[in-house]
Amino acid sequence: MTLFDLSKELVILILEELDPWTLLQFCNASQWIHLIAFNCTALRYKYELALCGLKDGPRSLQLPRARLEQLLNHKRGWPTLSWSLEDILRIAPPTIIGVSGGFLFHASESSLNNGHFQWTLQLYELRSFRKVAAPLRHLKYNVPFDIRRVAIDPSQNLMVLADLYHPSNNSVITARLHFLDLWTFQQHRQAAQLRYTFHTDWWGVLPPGQRIWIQQVEICGNKVGLGVRLEIEEGEGTTELMIVNWRTGRPRRYSGDLLSFQFMSEIRLLVASHPDDDDDDDDDDEESESEEPTMTWEHREDGIYMTERGQRTPQITLHDISDDIEPPFPRIRIYELPESWSAVSCMQICPNASPRSEAEVTPGTFFYSDPSQRIVVVSVQLDAKAIPAGCSRNFMLIFDESLPCPPGRGEEIIVRWPEWRNRCLVRNLPDGAHSLQVVGRRLMFFDNIAAPTATGPSNTRDDPRSRLRMLDFNSYAPNYLQSLKSSPAPWTWGGSWTTITAVVPHRVLPYIRTSTVDGYDLTCINVTEDGLVLYDEYEEETIVKILTFGKDPRLRGRNLAA
Incomplete structure (x- = not known):
């Protein structure tokens, strides 16, 4: 007896025991199974989860039919960027503004009656x-200090604030991390200490033309990563990375050129860097000796100076940051990039806003992006005088987060570019691309274009428009695009939007490309699993538009500023 000889009721009982991904495979293999699943609410919910690259949240009182309705609305909104609710926030020009952990934050400095200043974080x-x-x-x-970065992890009720101290004398420049409870603004009860002070390698007052800033603050479980960058010339500088276990207070330190990072887990760290000559590869000593040095930095009393320009190939490195391993971070795997990219002036890993594991999911969430389906996006900018054929000055490297992994038995630690180039995607970016944002398998950014005139496209930028672009790398997304592309997008932000949605083939996988054009000039954007946050900045105020995907008839829109 086979599965097809059983009654429909028995088949449903069997299919209900399958996980969403396995059920999807069954449906793809049999039209009969697909028909059964499509007409059973609980099974279709599982099927749609796998189709969208999502995972089911913890059990709740919400019935499968209600969850399915939410999921289908969420699924329909993204390919055409059709949001169902718009919230508006108008604020005075802030010092910092952004999104982290499902919260919009902004901080500003105001004067007190006694002549002192105070920061306010909202x-x-x-x-x-x-x-x-x-x-x-x-x-x-x-807040009694200058806020430079904010990172929030609501699953741990943790908020990390970062500030930077510039001494007025010839002493060390320091950065501090404050570990606070999100709801009480007191020291987090699991934190080893209220704050951790990081002493950089730089000191004194920086001369004109040099600046130092906090580049990244990321949270992953019991680890917090801090990136501090010193820029010496336009596009040239050096970065220091510190990883601290905020529950034990144990720090780790890493320095390098063009350094950015992304946590893969609490014990794995992905780093994009332009290696120095001192970063010798143990398995390739002869080649390292023959390479030209990258660049050296001379620290004089009046500042830091670059004495040589680098020639080595940039690389992406997987590091072990386990608590039981002594620093520096041991390299597990090195992924080399093309030699033609040696003239890179900027290389940044774009943080992925979706959860890395089930532990990071906020309690009460119905469904969320599958942590095993996340992508890594690295934005690259080349020197204008050294752009190889086929590349624009700005482009991005995209690959699955599962690609960087420890070597197997007999495998080399160093992976040459020809060995892994077919497992990633290199895509050119417009010269004016801004705010690359990644969530799950979606990538969004915008670029400004000149507004068209009655006689054709304008050659001036007096009236620019912002083109919002989305790339969806879910391999199943093109399958349901045909049923959605005829649906008009309900744009609600001032004027008429033009929406273009298409499936783009590629040797790795097809993906959805969405473009929208509006009559406004965006300043920056943030993307979450639930929607978009768009910023339109003026001299007197910043207008924040919060566009939410999905639909819940029990809620009505409201102005957040009210």
């Missing part, structure tokens, strides 16, 4: 139709 919880409807929280805290 947090607005972003709307999500993937959770049970609840009042959105607004938090406001007074």
Whole structure:
């Protein structure tokens, strides 16, 4: 007896025991199974989860039919960027603004009556139709220091604030991380200490033309990563990376050129860098000796100076950051990039906003991006005088997060570019591309274009428009695009939007490309699993548009500033 000899009721009982991905494979293999699953609410919910690259959240009181309705609305919104709710926030020009952990934050400095200054940090919880409807929280805290970066992990009730101290004398420049409870603004009860002070290798007052800033702050479980960059010339500088276990206070340190990072897990760290000559490869000593040095830095009393320009190939390195391993971070695997990219002036890993594991999912979430399906996006900018054939000055490297892994038995630690180039995608970017944002398998950015005139495209930028672009690398997304492309996008932000959606073939996999054009000039964007946050900055105020995908008839839109 085979599965097809059983009654429909027995088949449904068997299929209900399968995980979403296995059920999807069954449906792809048999039209009969697909028909059964499509007409059973619980099975279709599982099927749609796998089709969208999502995972089911913890069990809740919400019925499968309600979850399926939420999921289908979420699924229909993204390919055409059709949001169902728009919230507006108008604020005075902030010093910093952004999104982290499902919260919009902005901080500003104001003067007090006694002549002193005080920072105010405000947090607005972003709307999500993937959770049970609840009042959105607004938090406001007074902060006694200059905030430079904010990172939030609501699954641990953790908020990390970073500030930077520039001494007025010839002493060391330091950065500090403050480990706070998100709801009380006191020291987090699991933190080893309220703050951790990181002493950089730089000191004194920086001369004109040089600047130092906090480039990255990322949270992953019990680890917090801090990137501090010193820029010496335009595009030239050096970066220091520090990883600290905020529950034990144990730090790790790493320095390099063009350095950015992304946590793969609490014990794995991915680093993009332009290696120095001192970073010898143990398995390739002869080749290392013959290579020209990258660049050296001379620290004089009046600042840091670059004495040589680098020639070595940039690379992406997987490091072990386990607590039981002594620093520096041991390299597990090195992925080399093309030699023609040696003149890179900027290389940045774009942080992925989707959860890395189930532990990072906010309680009460119905469904979320599958952590095993995340992609890594590295933005690259080349020197204008050394752009190889087929490349624009700005481009991006895209690959699955599962690609970087420890070598197997008999495999080399160093992976040459020809050995892994067919497992990634290199895509050119417009010269004016801004705000590359990654969530799950989606990539978004925008670029400004000249507004058209009655006689054709304008050659001036007096009236620019912002073209918002989305690339969806879910391999199953093109399958359901045909049923959605005829649906008009309900644009609600000032004027008429033009929407273009298409399937783009590639040797790795097809993907959805969406472009929208509006009559406004965007300043920057943020992307979450639930929607978009668009910023339109003026001299007197910043307008924040929060566009949420999905639909919940129990909620109505409101102005967050109200």
